[in-house]
Amino acid sequence: MTEEEKTAPSSDHQGQDVAARILARLGTALESTATADTHSDAGELEREERARLKRVVGLSTELEDISEVEYRQIRLEKVVLVGLWSQGTAEAAEVSLRELAALAETAGSEVLDGIIQRRQTPDPATYLGKGKAKELAEIVKATGADTVIVDSDLAPSQRRGLEDVVKVKVVDRTALILDIFAQHAKSREGKAQVELAQLEYLLPRLRGWGESMSRQAGGRVAGGAGIGSRGPGETKIELDRRRIRNRMAKLRKEIELMEPARATMRANRKRGAVPSVAIAGYTNAGKSSLLNQLTDAQVMVQNALFATLDPTVRKCVTPQGREYTLTDTVGFVRNLPHELVEAFRSSLEEVGLADLILHVVDAAHPDPEGQIQAVRTVFADIEGASEIPEIIVLNKADLAEPEALARLRSQFKNSCVVSAHTGQGIDRLQEMISEQLPRPAVALDVVIPYSRGDLLSRVHETGEPELIEHLPEGTRIKGLVDEHLAQQLRQAAEASV
Numbered sequence: 199m200t201e202e203e204k205t206a207p208s209s210d211h212q213g214q215d216v217a218a219r220i221l222a223r224l225g226t227a228l229e230s231t232a233t234a235d236t237h238s239d240a241g242e243l244e245r246e247e248r249a250r251l252k253r254v255v256g257l258s259t260e261l262e263d264i265s266e267v268e269y270r271q272i273r274l275e276k277v278v279l280v281g282l283w284s285q286g287t288a289e290a291a292e293v294s295l296r297e298l299a300a301l302a303e304t305a306g307s308e309v310l311d312g313i314i315q316r317r318q319t320p321d322p323a324t325y326l327g328k329g330k331a332k333e334l335a336e337i338v339k340a341t342g343a344d345t346v347i348v349d350s351d352l353a354p355s356q357r358r359g360l361e362d363v364v365k366v367k368v369v370d371r372t373a374l375i376l377d378i379f380a381q382h383a384k385s386r387e388g389k390a391q392v393e394l395a396q397l398e399y400l401l402p403r404l405r406g407w408g409e410s411m412s413r414q415a416g417g418r419v420a421g422g423a424g425i426g427s428r429g430p431g432e433t434k435i436e437l438d439r440r441r442i443r444n445r446m447a448k449l450r451k452e453i454e455l456m457e458p459a460r461a462t463m464r465a466n467r468k469r470g471a472v473p474s475v476a477i478a479g480y481t482n483a484g485k486s487s488l489l490n491q492l493t494d495a496q497v498m499v500q501n502a503l504f505a506t507l508d509p510t511v512r513k514c515v516t517p518q519g520r521e522y523t524l525t526d527t528v529g530f531v532r533n534l535p536h537e538l539v540e541a542f543r544s545s546l547e548e549v550g551l552a553d554l555i556l557h558v559v560d561a562a563h564p565d566p567e568g569q570i571q572a573v574r575t576v577f578a579d580i581e582g583a584s585e586i587p588e589i590i591v592l593n594k595a596d597l598a599e600p601e602a603l604a605r606l607r608s609q610f611k612n613s614c615v616v617s618a619h620t621g622q623g624i625d626r627l628q629e630m631i632s633e634q635l636p637r638p639a640v641a642l643d644v645v646i647p648y649s650r651g652d653l654l655s656r657v658h659e660t661g662e663p664e665l666i667e668h669l670p671e672g673t674r675i676k677g678l679v680d681e682h683l684a685q686q687l688r689q690a691a692e693a694s695v
């Protein structure tokens with residue numbers, strides 16, 4: 199036994215009721231941050247806070263409580279990664295495992311090793327084949343890892359099977375991503391959404407967990423102590439399930455109640471006919487950096503996955519002075535857990551309602567095409583998103599290989615090479631945005647009194663003036679404006695006659 203294991207706080211929770219604990223921990227999500235919804239410019243502070251999160255060591259509670267593992271606060275520390283290479287090239291399998299490493303590090307763990315097995319389909323009992331699983335157990339032992347993370351989704355029985363061999367916690371990719379979201383959620387809505395996703399993930403696994411624990415009573419769990427040894431019976435599981443479902447219903451209602459605020463915001467934007475542009479793309483592509491580069495916003499930028507969870511909206515102007523809104527959104531990832539797509543639907547709808555999408559791509563990534571594909575798969579799932587015009591923004595040009603940039607540019611015609619770091623290409627991007635914003639619909643030619651300077655500035659901000667002429671009787675305006683402004687202009691013109 200290592201020093202750490204001896205001092206691990208392993209018996210704190212053991213006598214408590216599992217579901218009560220889960221629900222108690224969750225209870226904080228909705229109430230804690232009612233006033234903390236300011237995402238203005240907390241970048242520095244947020245990064246510090248997150249960095250602090252990662253310094254916690256020595257909390258390992260090996261196999262003590264599996265619900266912790268499947269749930270939130272995974273408290274991963276020293277991990278070994280495993281993946282299967284079942285299709286595609288060896289390179290692709292490696293890229294995938296490297297992404298898993300980035301996810302694990304973002305969750306606050308230290309990656310000690312990673313292995314890939316060449317295998318058509320996962321072993322139904324232990325995910326890896328028997329031999330490889332044993333090899334993995336050796337690696338775990340030799341490195342002193344306390345957790346194994348698997349690069350796909352595991353059936354509860356597979357997870358148990360593999361745990362039996364490697365003797366430490368086994369976590370799947372979805373649980374890992376849920377954990378990152380839980381750590382990063384900041385707004386009330388974001389927290390509620392993540393919590394809902396976690397409960398959805400937990401619900402079908404409750405039975406497996408109970409069975410696992412009854413099965414191993416007096417067996418695998420060290421000393422036969424703890425929650426596991428009591429093996430909750432069927433009735434107990436039913437009860438837990440019902441409480442979790444109740445909690446989920448409550449969360450859905452809460453999220454629904456938060457929705458009108460966003461709907462009003464959107465309606466206001468539509469009424470003012472200010473076009474909206476959404477920045478979307480794979481996680482860590484540089485979406486927040488691009489928002490900062492295009493506006494004066496100081497949204498937190500971090501070399502971590504899913505740094506941004508809450509949509510941030512900023513006002514922007516084209517070089518011609520036309521206004522539009524720019525929204526930073528949550529990043530996408532390959533096989534985004536469907537629980538999260540569901541829970542974050544209202545945030546993702548932000549993308550579906552945009553007039554134009556800036557699809558940001560990390561051109562320096564080994565497989566940018568794969569990332570673009572993954573993002574488009576999510577778009578297909580969001581109502582309206584696939585029909586919205588899209589500019590492919592090839593970011594990180596300062597790092598990317600010229601060949602990669604050339605290849606991507608020829609594949610994606612409506613694209614633009616930029617660096618959110620150096621500012622390269624940003625002018626060109628701004629022009630493209632300006633060209634591709636929807637045109638205001640009404641053409642008119644009016645003369646308004648000089649007293650209506652307010653209307654003239656609206657024309658500059660939201661319309662496309664073709665001619666502005668200062669006549670003795672007033673200002674002549676010829677050009678395109680939206681319906682609402684056209685009405686106001688006509689009224690002003692009539693009043694002056």
Ligand SMILES: Nc1nc2c(ncn2[C@@H]2O[C@H](COP(=O)(O)OP(=O)(O)OP(=O)(O)O)[C@@H](O)[C@H]2O)c(=O)[nH]1
Nearest residue numbers: 482483484485486487500501504505506529618619
């Ligand atoms: N070299 C280089 N690095 C960049 C560029 N743009 C962004 N980065 C870096 O890439 C990392 C991710 O940037 P973010 O702007 O946080 O990316 P994001 O797409 O908002 O990420 P999530 O919110 O986590 O999905 C940070 O470390 C940035 O400093 C660029 O043009 N060049």
Ligand SMILES: [Mg+2]
Nearest residue numbers: 485486505506
């Ligand atoms: Mg971001």
